[in-house]
Amino acid sequence: MTELPRSYADRDAVARTFDLFGFLSRYGTVIALVLLVAFNLAFTRNFATMQTLNVNLTQVCTIVIVAVGMTLVIATGGIDLSVGSLMAISGALAPMIFMGKILPIGSIYLGVAAAMIVSVLVAGLLGLFNGWLVARFRVQPIVATLVLFIAGRGIAQVMTNGNLQTFRVPEFQWIGLARPLDIPAQVIIMAVIVAAAAWALKKTLFGRCILAVGGNEKASELAGIAVSKIKLAVYGISGLCAGLAGLIVIAINSSSDANLVGLGMELDAIAAVAVGGTLLSGGKATIIGSLLGALTIQLVRYTLLANGVPDAAALVVKAGIIALAVWLQQQHRG
């Protein structure tokens, strides 16, 4: 018993000293981002231009949008490996609709509207299917979403017979090419989604329920939270985000290749979420963090490429940064 007060005192003493790891883990992503920008301002030619900003933002947009859905899924203690395949499905489906391959639609505006709504909804429904497997059958999220990871790209390839679909439809491609007020349209979409999700996670009952489920599922259930519904919802949202990202990718490319759209996206999104400071075990999540995480990874890659480092070496550096970021966060918790 005499030990107890002393150990409390010790803990207070530790808390008073400057906690380097704690500081780094809380603000590490922001510090890294600031350092990267500073480095680039000093060494990379033509860095401080609108063009650099736009290039980086347009490249990171789809990762951020997918990462928002992924953050919500991970916040419940799950994971969604199927996002890349869902992007391929929505990317394959949309051109088939607005080019009239499924059924001829008279007005191009009607066709584009139908294409956007239907393909994003289909991706959302497939996301619900993931959620159904997780919530109803208690399949582990990795395995449940592995099903669509494998089958999903195959479905997209079967739909298009593996063929490239090319198109030039400005009525559709504004989603990736338009620049209202000189800001790329997809950056605006990304900002809206990030803001909405960050608000929902912090301020709404739904958001608090997501975190509660991730923190302690049993306790949440006993407290009367509809755990199954929450899980269905987050996987559905993740599907919707992936579907939208798929549309943006094909709009930028003016073509849709079911073999390539969204390939490897699940890993980019998970890396962004992890670097951003969301706990992979669930219960603690930050949407803004995921945004910063994605920006950091993107800027690392840009910095290396702009300074003549080959893409392959950039991959190795990126891997090191992901590991380091997650390790730093753990020091804080531990």
Add this chain to the structure above:
Amino acid sequence: MNRARLVRIIGTYGVLIALAALILFGFLRYDRFLSFYNVMTLLRYNSMFALVALGMCFVIMTGGIDLSVGSVAALGSVASALASPYGIVPGLAAGIGAGLAAGLINATLVTRANLMPFIATLATMQAASGSALLLAGNQTVSVSYESGFTAIGQGNFWTFPIPAAIAVVAYLIGSLVLNYTGTGRAVLAIGGGEDASRLMGLRTDRVKFLVYVASGGLAGLAGVILASQFGAGQPIEGVGWELFAIAAVVVGGTLLTGGSGSVVTTLAGVLLLGILFNVLNFENGMGWISLSAYWQSVIRGLFLLVVVLLQARLTRRRLNAL
């Protein structure tokens, strides 16, 4: 009691029954299904996946996961292709060495830095992929045909494909280690409850360390076979292998939560997925249906879905029965 036992038997041997049923179906339906050529080609090609799945099986039994196996295999294939002019042994050593090095990094990240296996091996996956591209100079590296290196992938041991023989030996060793050594039992104990295992005095970190190193080494070996079989080190091959391996392990009845599993049924899982493709090819050859290669992944996914749903039912019943 009887019902519970029945459920347990189906859970363990379901994959073997399914495998037997699929083989019987193929045998009855297609003339050349069990022909010597078809069987040997099947075994030769699937030996790589079998090796990767074996490592994955051990990792999963400890409750972890190894996402890096695919790109580690690619790295191994490049390393062995570069070393292949010096002969079989340097080729093997380079490929397995590269795999072991990657496994060592995984093991260190998981046991020393306490990273979640998912993240640690995700990082290694990207690093290995980048290293493979750097080492290969962004292109495939053709192997030397003079040094005899291609025998590892293309040769026969009497009439049995050498890569398949390597896989069989690896599975024998894996089965012995799992069932008859302290380390093997510790693997399952850790997956069942890591804290409890540590409190009981098991050296959990050491066992986990070994498991990740072994998985890396096996992936490297798979890479050697890849380079040798196809005559080139391929830095961008191996995409999706980790998920194939996980699927095979799951189909084999090993729970992803760890703590239970079997080496033999994992091999059956690999064969089941491999034969499924084979049957599809034969079916196309019959001319009744014409499914493009793209259907393969759809069918593989559906198959995984069925297995997962069955497993979910079985495990729930098993829990109820206890």
